[in-house]
Amino acid sequence: MNQQERVSPGTAAPAEGSSCSRLSPWVLLVSALAVKTALMTVGLVVLFHRSCGQYKTLPQNAPGWHCIPNGSASQKDSWKCCPEGWRPFQESCYYFSDDWMPWNESQQNCSGMGSHLVVINTKAEQAFINKEIQMKYQREQINLYIGLRAQKVGQWRWADQTPYNETAAFWRPREPSDDPNELCVVISYKKDVFRNWNDVPCRIHSYRICENAAETI
Template sequence: MEAEITYAEVKFKNASPTEEVEVTHVPQSCDKPAALQGNHTEWHCILAVHQGKGRDLKCCPEGWRPFQESCYYFSDNQMPWDKSQQNCSGMGSQLVVINTKAEQDFLYKEIQMKYQQKGKDFYIGLRAQKVGQWRWADQTPYNESAAFWRSGEPSNDPNELCVVIHHKTENLQNWNDVPCTTHSSRICETAAATL
């Protein structure tokens, strides 16, 4: 009986736990979310070091950015909030749910580095059914102490029930409520593959 051999060819740029590594082949047996299934041959990984438990790789396919336990996709095209959520869902993900200041900082830096000059705002997974009743796309309760609203926002306008990360800002406080029909880019999020 023949055994199938799978492997990962890993190129370490640096042994630091925060450095990215390139993986050119990911074993079919690894823990890959639905969004990451397919014929991806180029992966970006972060080496995760666990106290006393060794280390593993958190990987995302080409075009997705790894951070902690998740992969993030920054779209170039623009569409309304509902279509943005459907687009993310079609990739096995959802509009990003921001849980921590570290995650907000990561998203802010990505937008500043790559998209600020393009003048794009990005939908996140926060939406209200009624003014002030904010809810995340995955039904995570809204936590006001972990919100990053721009000064004067949310405006509590009944026509502005969806949220974008606004590109013109100098700090982490960059959320802005907008009409859900506004055409904006989006950030999708899914769990990273573990090697």
């Protein structure tokens, strides 16, 4: 036997795999961290694409969005969204202007934001608008254009072509005046007065209320 091959009595020969066994806990730890990182990355990518997919359908002319729970029993996880600066009510969003202009320019301004001058269909909607006017302007009296006008006396038509419904109209007493020079309609707001529509000349400058459908995501 070669002297280099001799082993002292009582001394065990070194195991060839001992260095690997000492490294195995580190290998497992590094592997676990890698798997965890990969799963987090996948989750973030899915969330990002999901969010992008939702908001691609929203109009692109608004700088930001304000969302509230939809409240529908069949859509508990959905949200109703309006552009920032717009007020939500039922299925619509409403914009109350800070400046004033004639009726035609008011309608064009609303159209430029993908909306139209407000169309009021119910008593609840009229009550909501009165409340919002009081909160925003905090004035005793103010005029705001709505989307109702006539091409001829008595032939009222809404800006979105909704037929005029006399039973859902909220004229002031003795209005409309049926004056051929007064073919556009404002809410002539006065505190605690619910019926406040008034026909006026379309050229006068007034504030305006725009309306658009809310986005559900």
